[in-house]
Each structure stands twice: as C-alpha cells, then as structure tokens.
Amino acid sequence: MIQTIQQVNQFLDKRETIGIKPGLQRIKRLLKACNHPEKKLKAIHIAGTNGKGSTLAFMASALQQANYTVGTFTSPSLTTRNEMIQLDGQSITDESFIRYLLLLLEEIERLDLKGDPPSSFEIIVVVALNYLKDHADIALIEAGMGGKDDATNVVKPILSIITTIGKDHQHFLGNSYEAIASHKAGIIKAQTPVIIGELPKQAVSVIKTIAQEKRAPLFQLGVEFSYQLENNKNPFHFINANHRFPVSLGTRGVYQIHNATLAVQALLQLNESNLSLTKQSILTGIADTSISGRFEQVLDQPLVIVDSAHNAEGIAQFIQSIRAYYPSEKKQLIMAMFKDKPIEEMIQLVDPVFDQIIFTSFDHPRAAKAIDLFHVSTNENKQVMEDYREVLDHLKNQSMMTCITGSLNFVGKSRKKIQGNK
Known part of the structure; x- marks a missing residue:
C-alpha cells in the first residue's frame, strides 16, 4: 500500500519507462473509475509549442485577483510532481496526492494486466482533474504534447487557447506546421471560443478550418486583438474592438508580451462565460505575475x-x-x-x-x-x-x-x- 510521497514517486518513476503514449482510451478508463471529474470541472484548456505555462500563469494570477479559487495543471515541473497540480499557487499536499492516487490503483492494475499500462503522465492528469474538481472554482489545464491525443484532452473547456506552433515533438506530431497544427487544434470543442497567438500561415489555415467545422468562435492575435509597443518597452498597449489600455508586466522576456496579450484577451472573453473580471483585476494580476524559469x-x-x-x-x-x-x-x-x-x-x-x-x-x-x-x-x-x-x-x-x-x-x-x- 502506498503511504508516503516517496512511495508515490517510486511508483510513478517505474512507469516512466512506459514513455509517451498518445491516445485517450486509458485515461477514460481511469476517469470512469472516479466518476468522471472532467465533466464537473469549469476548465480552460491551453495548448501550444511554447508560451503555454506563461499564458496560464498570467491568467491564474488575474483570476485570483478577482477572488476565484484557481486550480492549475502544468507539465513538466521545475521541481516536484506536486508542483504540477496547484490551487491558488500552492502545490497539492502529499496527503492529497496520495489520497487521490489510491482511488486509481485498482483500475491501473486492470489496465496493466490487459497489457495497456497507463503512463505516469496519464495518472497525474487524472489525480489533477479529480483534485481540482473538488477544490477549484475554475481550472487552467496545460496540454502536455500536441492536443488531440494528449491525456488532457478529456476536458470540456469553456475556452481553448493555442499559444504558438513550432516544430517540436515531430516524431509524434509530424514535421510540417499543418500536421502539428492539426494536433494542437484537437483541443477546439464545438461552439467553444478559441484564442490563438501569432502562428505560421499554414497553421492558421488548418486551425481556421477546424474552428469553422466546429462552429467555434475564433479570436486571432493580430486580427481580432493585438498589442502595440515601442522598442520592446514596458508597458505595452492591449487593443481589441472594445478596449485599448496599457498593460505592465512584472516578468521579463520580450516574448512575454505575446503571452500576456493572449491572457488579457482570454480573461476579457471569460466575462462572456458567467465569470466576472474587472479591468483592474486583470491588470493587477498580470503585473503581479512571476514565472519561475522563464528569463x-x-x-x-x-x-x-x-x-x-x-x-x-x-x-x-x-x-x-x-x-x-x-x-x-x-x-x-x-x-x-x-x-x-x-x-x-x-x-x-x-x-x-x-x-x-x-x-x-x-x-x-x-x-x-x-x-x-x-x-x-x-x-x-x-x-x-x-x-x-x-x-x-x-x-x-x-x-x-x-x-x-x-x-x-x-x-x-x-x-x-x-x-x-x-
């Protein structure tokens, strides 16, 4: 029986040899074993080659400023597995991690016996979704790799975000922008708004087609909203059809202007989803964000x-x-x-x-x-x-x-x- 976080890590470390396993059949079995927490979660799903974690961090800070209890799932972690699952910036406790993992052990054993063992990542995603369902007003879920076949793609989000498209994980996602974009666009859900960053033209074409097929309203950086700056200076100006205002960043890195702009548009969009965020909570949250390991x-x-x-x-x-x-x-x-x-x-x-x-x-x-x-x-x-x-x-x-x-x-x-x- 697993009783300590050291035993949790030993259990998950052994499963690292399973490697990356695209596909949703295993995680759906694990979710069924704990009564489908993904169906009871108000979630935002974020995919992209780069910028996912930063965009998520900006949004989480602003939502906390608006007095929401904010759950986050990010991967991989700079430190411990606990850090992948957070509530208002605090990592899941060892006790909670153990408790939610124990709920899955019987189903994990069944899948192992079938010869289709779930990976460490799949198990942690289910622990995260179940824990955040019980504790968070809203959850920000970062996709692991790709989107369509990623373990996180079981959530039914109120908003989807695709930050960037680059040529990474090509042995899984393909070696063209079109192929990679089709994987990332797998997080787009029917009639659910999707926000995209500055992407290669080939990727935009693929994502637009999929969004149209799913009747998902699309908001593209550089089209429906944008930013304006002088010589990479801070603050920059956020601009869309209804707003124009300066945004100050508390974190450095020229690339963070792009990520913060996506976050602002997403936060404004959430006001259409029975959430309430003032401009001040957005600006304060963005300015207060610090991001470990990013410049x-x-x-x-x-x-x-x-x-x-x-x-x-x-x-x-x-x-x-x-x-x-x-x-x-x-x-x-x-x-x-x-x-x-x-x-x-x-x-x-x-x-x-x-x-x-x-x-x-x-x-x-x-x-x-x-x-x-x-x-x-x-x-x-x-x-x-x-x-x-x-x-x-x-x-x-x-x-x-x-x-x-x-x-x-x-x-x-x-x-x-x-x-x-x-």
Missing part, C-alpha cells in the same frame, strides 16, 4: 539568467530577449539539452550571441552528451564539462554574466543547485 534572474553576483527554452523557437525568443536587455554586456552560456531536440539548429542560434559557451549534461536518459554538443558548435570560445554541477560550482568565480538554457529539466536542476549554493 528569470536567479543570482545577482554574478548575474545569472535561466530560461527554459527547449526548442528552436524557444531559443530564438530567448536570444531576442538577451539582445533587448543586455545588448553590450559580455556573456557566457551554459547549455544542455535532450538528444531528440533540433540540436544543430539550437546551437547555430546561440553560437554568435555569446562570448563563450560551456556545453554540459545532466541526469536524464534523454540528455545529450556534452561532447556531442561541443562538436556541433562553431563558437571560438567553447568548452565541455560533462557534469553540470561542476560547472555551477565555478559560477562564484565568474565576473561575466551567465545564461543557462536548453532544457526545462536542465534549468530546473540548475536552478535548484544554484539556490542550494546560495
């Missing part, structure tokens, strides 16, 4: 910035912010990534931006070897150190500003190590 300064002396960019589009956005905020500073990069990412493209983007690059690795079966990254780079001042902990231990001797990026998992481990060193 986050984690040290002052020396200056250290972590950013969880983990694909080519994310790295391009990270570099845009580096150039905007630190155009003339000498800077080094510490980089590690998963071996199934577009390594050459990501390294080509960072090579000309940094005065020196240290390639490293971390504890994960998908982590690329540091020496393999080193050989791809053409930066003249490159180094290789396989153990990221050794690299971080030398930070205190640095005077140059340092950036850490390449993988959310790596950034989470680095962030924890730096905070421990402090």
Whole structure:
C-alpha cells in the first residue's frame, strides 16, 4: 500500500519507462473509475509549442485577483510532481496526492494486466482533474504534447487557447506546421471560443478550418486583438474592438508580451462565460505575475539568467530577449539539452550571441552528451564539462554574466543547485 510521497514517486518513476503514449482510451478508463471529474470541472484548456505555462500563469494570477479559487495543471515541473497540480499557487499536499492516487490503483492494475499500462503522465492528469474538481472554482489545464491525443484532452473547456506552433515533438506530431497544427487544434470543442497567438500561415489555415467545422468562435492575435509597443518597452498597449489600455508586466522576456496579450484577451472573453473580471483585476494580476524559469534572474553576483527554452523557437525568443536587455554586456552560456531536440539548429542560434559557451549534461536518459554538443558548435570560445554541477560550482568565480538554457529539466536542476549554493 502506498503511504508516503516517496512511495508515490517510486511508483510513478517505474512507469516512466512506459514513455509517451498518445491516445485517450486509458485515461477514460481511469476517469470512469472516479466518476468522471472532467465533466464537473469549469476548465480552460491551453495548448501550444511554447508560451503555454506563461499564458496560464498570467491568467491564474488575474483570476485570483478577482477572488476565484484557481486550480492549475502544468507539465513538466521545475521541481516536484506536486508542483504540477496547484490551487491558488500552492502545490497539492502529499496527503492529497496520495489520497487521490489510491482511488486509481485498482483500475491501473486492470489496465496493466490487459497489457495497456497507463503512463505516469496519464495518472497525474487524472489525480489533477479529480483534485481540482473538488477544490477549484475554475481550472487552467496545460496540454502536455500536441492536443488531440494528449491525456488532457478529456476536458470540456469553456475556452481553448493555442499559444504558438513550432516544430517540436515531430516524431509524434509530424514535421510540417499543418500536421502539428492539426494536433494542437484537437483541443477546439464545438461552439467553444478559441484564442490563438501569432502562428505560421499554414497553421492558421488548418486551425481556421477546424474552428469553422466546429462552429467555434475564433479570436486571432493580430486580427481580432493585438498589442502595440515601442522598442520592446514596458508597458505595452492591449487593443481589441472594445478596449485599448496599457498593460505592465512584472516578468521579463520580450516574448512575454505575446503571452500576456493572449491572457488579457482570454480573461476579457471569460466575462462572456458567467465569470466576472474587472479591468483592474486583470491588470493587477498580470503585473503581479512571476514565472519561475522563464528569463528569470536567479543570482545577482554574478548575474545569472535561466530560461527554459527547449526548442528552436524557444531559443530564438530567448536570444531576442538577451539582445533587448543586455545588448553590450559580455556573456557566457551554459547549455544542455535532450538528444531528440533540433540540436544543430539550437546551437547555430546561440553560437554568435555569446562570448563563450560551456556545453554540459545532466541526469536524464534523454540528455545529450556534452561532447556531442561541443562538436556541433562553431563558437571560438567553447568548452565541455560533462557534469553540470561542476560547472555551477565555478559560477562564484565568474565576473561575466551567465545564461543557462536548453532544457526545462536542465534549468530546473540548475536552478535548484544554484539556490542550494546560495
């Protein structure tokens, strides 16, 4: 019998070898075992290649400002599995995680015996939906991968959001913008409004077609609403048919303007869904939002910035912010990534931006070897150190500003190590 959170993690760790399993048949069995919590949840579903977590964070903060009890499901986590499931910014307790997991064990065992074992991710999604059904006024659910076949796509949302479309997880989602967009658009539900960000034209065409088929009202950034800024300055102006007002961000990263604009449009849209948000609650919530691991300064002396960019589009956005905020500073990069990412493209983007690059690795079966990254780079001042902990231990001797990026998992481990060193 599972009695401690350590036993929960051991149970779920063993199931990590199952890997990613697209399809909804297993999660529907698990949901049936706990009386379909997904049908009793007021939810917003957020998909996209990048920007999901930030858009969700902006919205959660504003909804809390409006005095709603806000549940969130995000993945993966920078720290613990508990952090994936939150209520008003507080992670689910160990006791609650254990209690809601125990409700599923019999059905998990049945599926295992059938030869169709549910993955760790599927199990955690069901724990999240059941817990949030019992405690939240409204739940913000971040899709894991894709949308159509993702375990989170069992919710019946009052609003769907697709933040960005990039070429990530191509071995599952396809290698064209059209194919990837068709997966992301799987979260669009009949007659349910959908908000989309700045997307490639090919992706917009696919999403428009699906929205029309489902008679889902579509709101596109750059068409039905937009933002206006001068030289990447804060605040920016939000604009739609009925509103124009300045929005201040409490978090940095040029790319956050895009994500905050989506959040504002979504929050205004919720006023059509029997929710009540004032402009002031929206503005205060956005301004008060802090987002761990997204262009986050984690040290002052020396200056250290972590950013969880983990694909080519994310790295391009990270570099845009580096150039905007630190155009003339000498800077080094510490980089590690998963071996199934577009390594050459990501390294080509960072090579000309940094005065020196240290390639490293971390504890994960998908982590690329540091020496393999080193050989791809053409930066003249490159180094290789396989153990990221050794690299971080030398930070205190640095005077140059340092950036850490390449993988959310790596950034989470680095962030924890730096905070421990402090």
